[in-house]
Amino acid sequence: MARPREFDRDAALKAATDVFWSKGFAATSTEDLVQAMGIGRQSFYNAFGDKRRLYLEALEAYQRNATSCHIGRLTTPASPLDGLRDLLVGLIPDDDALRCKGCLGAGSVGEFGVTDPELMEMRERMIAGFRAKVIERLREGQRLGEIDPEIDIEQAASFIEITMSGLQLAARGGAGAQHLHALAAFAVERFRAR
Amino acid sequence: MARPREFDRDAALKAATDVFWSKGFAATSTEDLVQAMGIGRQSFYNAFGDKRRLYLEALEAYQRNATSCHIGRLTTPASPLDGLRDLLVGLIPDDDALRCKGCLGAGSVGEFGVTDPELMEMRERMIAGFRAKVIERLREGQRLGEIDPEIDIEQAASFIEITMSGLQLAARGGAGAQHLHALAAFAVERFRAR
DNA sequence: CCAATTATGGACTGATCAGTCAAAAACGGA
DNA sequence: TCCGTTTTTGACTGATCAGTCCATAATTGG
Numbered sequence A, B: 001m002a003r004p005r006e007f008d009r010d011a012a013l014k015a016a017t018d019v020f021w022s023k024g025f026a027a028t029s030t031e032d033l034v035q036a037m038g039i040g041r042q043s044f045y046n047a048f049g050d051k052r053r054l055y056l057e058a059l060e061a062y063q064r065n066a067t068s069c070h071i072g073r074l075t076t077p078a079s080p081l082d083g084l085r086d087l088l089v090g091l092i093p094d095d096d097a098l099r100c101k102g103c104l105g106a107g108s109v110g111e112f113g114v115t116d117p118e119l120m121e122m123r124e125r126m127i128a129g130f131r132a133k134v135i136e137r138l139r140e141g142q143r144l145g146e147i148d149p150e151i152d153i154e155q156a157a158s159f160i161e162i163t164m165s166g167l168q169l170a171a172r173g174g175a176g177a178q179h180l181h182a183l184a185a186f187a188v189e190r191f192r193a194r
Numbered sequence C: 001c002c003a004a005t006t007a008t009g010g011a012c013t014g015a016t017c018a019g020t021c022a023a024a025a026a027c028g029g030a
Numbered sequence D: 001t002c003c004g005t006t007t008t009t010g011a012c013t014g015a016t017c018a019g020t021c022c023a024t025a026a027t028t029g030g
Helices: A009-023 A030-037 A041-048 A051-075 A080-089 A104-112 A117-144 A153-172 A177-189 B009-023 B030-037 B041-048 B051-075 B080-089 B104-112 B117-144 B153-172 B177-189
Strands: none
Touching: A009 A030, A009 A041, A009 A051, A009 A104, A030 A041, A030 A051, A041 A051, A051 A080, A051 A104, A051 A117, A080 A117, A080 A153, A080 A177, A104 A117, A104 A153, A104 B104, A104 B153, A117 A153, A153 A177, A153 B104, A153 B153, A153 B177, A177 B153, B009 B030, B009 B041, B009 B051, B009 B104, B030 B041, B030 B051, B041 B051, B051 B080, B051 B104, B051 B117, B080 B117, B080 B153, B080 B177, B104 B117, B104 B153, B117 B153, B153 B177
C-alpha cells in the first residue's frame, strides 16, 4: 500500500530503552534518541509519537520482559527458598557496565514518583502478577518447612519487593556484583526456618 | 564594607533543596530555583555558583542532617534492635506529601548512578560514619543476645542500608506510611535471635 | 504505469535552557 | 559626604529543547 519503513522498530525501541535506562527521562534529549536509534527525526515521531510515548512504550516492554525473567528464576528451582534466592541474585548482572545501569523501572519510580498517573497505573499492573507468584512461592516454602512458619506472607512479599529495589539502587550506585550477590543470599536466608 | 545580601542564604538553600528533592536535578530549571528561593537570578549565581554547585551543596547539607537524625534514632533506645527499628521506621514520615518525596540521597543515586565522581566521593564520605554506628549497634545486639549470633555483621549492615534504600524508593512510589512502618519492623525482626 | 499512501531527510519553529552583562542601588569605612 | 565593594535588577546571550513542515522517495493496489 505504501512505502515500508526502513528500520527495525523493535531494534530502535531497544536502542531508545538503553538510553533512557542509562540517563533517565529528563536528561535524555530527542537528539540523543534519534542518534542512538539510528533513524531520522520524522521517522522517530511517525513511529513512536513523542518522547513521552516512547518512554512509556520502552518502560512497558522492559518491565514485561524483566518480570517474565524474574518469574522464571523464581519458579524454576524445586526449592522455594532457592527460587527466591535465584530471583534476587539474578537481578544483579556480573557485567559492570550492565549492572551499574540499575533497573529502568526503579529509575522511573525515582524520577517520577507519584507525579504521573499513567506510570503509576503501569506499575500496579506490572507488579500484580509477579507479587502473586512470590506469595505462592512463599506459601509453598512454609508448607515444606523451609520458611519460618511465623512469617506473615504478605509482608514477606512486600519485603522481597523492597529488597529488590534496594539491590537495584545499590547496583546503580556502583556496588560490586559479588557483594550484592552475597547480600541477596543473606536476605533470603532471613526467611529460613530454624 | 559593601552592600549586605537581602535574603537568608540558609533559607534559600532549603528552598532549593526542596525543589531538587521533589523534581530531581535534570528536571529542575534555574528558573524553578530562583522562583522557589525568592531571589534574583544574579543573586543566585553570586551566592551559589551555578546549578550543579547548588545541587552539591544542597545534597551535602541534606545528607549531613539526615545522617545525624538516623544516628540519633539508631542510638537512642537501650535495645539495639529497637534502635534499628526506630532507624528504619523513622525514615518514613506520616505526612503523605513529605513521604512521597522519598530521599534526596537515594534520588541522587538513581539519577546520576556512577557517572559523577564528585557525587560518589560524597556518598562514600557520608555513609562511612553511619555504617560504623550501625555495625556497633549490631555487635551490641549480638552481645546482648537480641540478634541471631550466626548473622554476619558486615552483611547485616549492608542489608540495613539496602533496606533503607528500598523503603525510601517505595515511599517515593507512593506506598502508605502504615505499610512501610510495618515493613521496617518486619525487616528488623528478621535479625532477632530465636 | 498511475494514484494513493507512507517513510525519509533536512530545514525550521518558538520555547526554554543555563549562564552573563551592565547599570543602579545599598551599605561600611574614611 | 564620598569611595570602594558587593548585591540587586532586568535585559540579554547563544545553545539546546521538543516537536513540525515540506519536499522527495519508495512502495503497492488498481
